[in-house]
Amino acid sequence: MPRIHLDYYVTLEVTPEATDEEIKKSYRKLALKYHPDRNQGDKEAEEKIRELNAAYEILGDPETRKSYERMRFGGFGAKSDHHDEGPDEALDPGEILEGMEKKLWDEGRLEIFRVLMKDIPRVKAALVKIREGTVAVLGYDKFREDIVKHFAKAMIPSLVTEEMEERKERLIDVGLAMMLSQGVDGPGGKQGSDWVRKQLVEAYDRGREDGYCEACELLYTRQ
Structure with a gap:
C-alpha cells in the first residue's frame, strides 16, 4: 500500500x-x-x-x-529537517473513512444544534408536536430518540438555508478529495468515488438529525 x-x-x-x-x-x-x-x-x-x-x-x-x-486530522506536525521519521504506517482505509465520517457528522450536528439554540420558541413548538406523536404511539409522554428523529427528518429541511447547504457541499467536496487522495475509494473508479461521497453525505445528515435530537432533549420536560 x-x-x-x-x-x-x-x-x-x-x-x-x-x-x-x-x-x-x-x-x-x-x-x-x-x-x-x-x-x-x-x-x-x-x-x-x-x-x-x-x-x-x-x-x-x-x-x-x-x-x-x-x-484535518491533528497530531501530524510538519516534518523536521533535523529528525528522521520512520516509514509511514499503512493506515486502514476503513479507519480513515470512519474518521472523516465522524468529523462530518460532528459538523452537521453542531450546525443544526446552534440554529435551534438561537430559536428556542421554534424548538418548544416542535416539542408540542413531538409530544403529541409520542403519546399517540406509546400512550404516555416520554423522550424517545427514534420518534424525535422521525420528526427531525421532516423538520430539518425547513431549518437549512441555502448558505448552510452550500457550506455542507463544500465540506463534502473537500472531504471526498481528501479520501480519494488517501486511496479510500471503495469499489474504485467513478463508482467508488460516488460511493465514498454517499457515505460522507449520509454522515453529515445523521449529524444534523442528532443535533436536532440534542436540542429537543435539552429543552424537553415531561408532562
Missing part, C-alpha cells in the same frame, strides 16, 4: 501557520524536485508528485483550505 499522509501540511513541508505564499513557494520547490522529467522511471517520485498535487489542490485555494482546517 502506498504511504498515506493525513496532513497536507506535512506533504508540502510547511506548518499550519504558513501563509498562502509560503505554501505556493514550497509546492513549487517540491514539484520541481520531484518532477517526472528529473526523475524518469522513479516510482517514488511519481507517487510524491501525486501527493503534492493533491495537497496543493486543497491548500492552494483559501476557501478549500478553510474547509480542510475544519476537518
